[in-house]
Amino acid sequence: MTKLIEQAFELAKQRYADIGVDVDQAMARLDSVPISMHCWQGDDVRGFENPQGALTGGIQATGNYPGKARSAAELRADLEKAMSLIPGPKRLNLHAIYLESESPVDRDAIEPKHFANWVEWAKQQKLGLDFNPSCFSHPLSADGFTLSHADPAIRQFWIDHCKASRRVSAWFGEQLGTPSVMNIWVPDGMKDLTVDRLAPRQRLLSALDEVIAEKLNPQHHIDAVESKLFGIGAESYTVGSNEFFMGYATSRQTALTLDAGHFHPTEVISDKISTAMLYVPRLLLHVSRPVRWDSDHVVLLDDETQAIASEIVRHQLFDKVHIGLDFFDASINRIAAWVIGTRNTKKALLRALLEPTERLRQTEAAGDYTARLALLEEQKSLPWQAVWEAWCLRHDVPADASWLSDVRHYEQQILNQR
Template identity: 55%
Template structure:
């Protein structure tokens, strides 16, 4: 039945000049970096304290991963429900220590992530990485922009340690590691001096990037933010700072679509960035009122982001990752929904007759363009997606939820 529906849909799309087989082959090769922190509410394994740095996770749904083994088991469950081969995105606070061992963040070494490399190798996955500049006694109001030289040096050393760990990941796994830097530094109220914190941040980044590392193996990215809890009036790592620093220093700009003003959309920024940068990186999330990191939906903005990547032939230039954390619902289900929705959005874009629509725009045929864009919304996209799931041996439609419900009953609820 699924194959029959696919063949019918294939013919329908074919009349538009869309090759559905080619679209599915392309989608199968797109790797999404899945964030580990959805599974345990950004807690990590190196600190028992509360979240800090403008980050807030709400909800207390049962089944949160409490240790590396549980988190890895949950990741395995998600990957069994998502088509294709992907990457895992780690934060530095997910270091795994042997019994009785501990290293503070400025002293982290590759060996503290050896179990993650072993996990990735067995599954043929890549790893991406993020220094963790929050949820730490020395991550108060400032980290890399701190006026306290001792505090700033601690976090500079952490950034350097993370580059070495990222290079270890890339070497061991045979694929580049994206290392993304984001800091939660800023002021709650209007500052008297905006320049000095940014000058210190710039100097800190310069020092981190001064170490010798293989730039083909480690792809450093810098992520901006418009505001956060406790830094409502001023953010050191603003969009202008991060874009300019990245451009001048040969690293990537990373855009999180929850890190801008409510009327700004990342989908509109991608084309501009691609004109001036070889590559960019994205954290795909869903802001609601503010940077609340809701589960990614198959919604207008996610589809528009995917369209910009596909129609600009930029799959090899845009690095895709997810970033959300919802503790109010089943965490494994949240991961699965978000991953599948980004893949659906990419498929939707791949099934769009982009050349035809561009031609209509260039010829000024805006009535026909609007008509075609709207008619495409009711094309049999779902039949193509179902077939993609089936041929990649993952559940079709909502069938995956039964697996997650059973996993909740047999595994997650017993963690209480």
């Protein structure tokens, strides 16, 4: 098998060289692009603060596949298994509800010490960590409002939670030598007709300004803000709309988060990347797959995933775009979901790196749109899979679907015993 892969790779290198693509250079670039895997796929967004509590905030994990992680130790073990089957660099994205504490800690009182085990684990695994305040599934978010809440005391609780989260995030960056990207998303909104749409947005604006007022070292921490179209229970009005957060990120020069499921069904974030980069210093992408709504299905190697990767590569945005994943499917093996989605995202990046972009750009500039379309379509059939398989071998992970047998064995030995 290895010999066949190596032979196919050498032939693929020649095919790509014929159209002016340096395969070794593409693989080297792919080696420098980490994907931030999301911890919440492993336990259906429950966390360890109150894992039996209801999941709220307009999000939903469906299914009851056996073996979800019940503790941080189990979650870390599951992540290690998934990461062992995924080639190339990775990061881990944590939510605040994944803290570890022997006694109850409310969210406005979280501290770095509550995530010390995660940092030690990240050091062992050679990973960077990213972070998120958790503004959902809490008694003080039960009416659908957090940072824009009309009650000053409740609003201050969420402000203090986000402030505490920033300090945790900065500690991650300091400890691990790579900045933590901290994303602020709030579920605030209303189910039905809303009379006063302005006041909640005024409160959200003021609250966010208070949250980010403390200056933190950008080598340790990066602020990001995320919009959403709607959620369950917030179908008619979302305080943190696209216009709100695009304006906020632009005026405050924070990073802007674009989630593939947070827009109208016919909108795609791939088309928003180049526009947003004109106005904000950085982007955080939540690569996901909406099916009719923001359903957070496992990422496929589909047209939109490919288009997102192509935008990053074509405009050389590697230092300005942070790539994270955001899906949670409880209807299938959760480790397999991580592996499928992350491998697909990396495949899309590799395919984009193997595109003869400069040749296509020259063809477009010359007005030869016939050649542009022909070349775009023909390059889809080039042997990128042979390059992918060789890259997997270099990282000592399965090059094909044989990784599934490893997951099945882990399921039988570990997951089914939970």
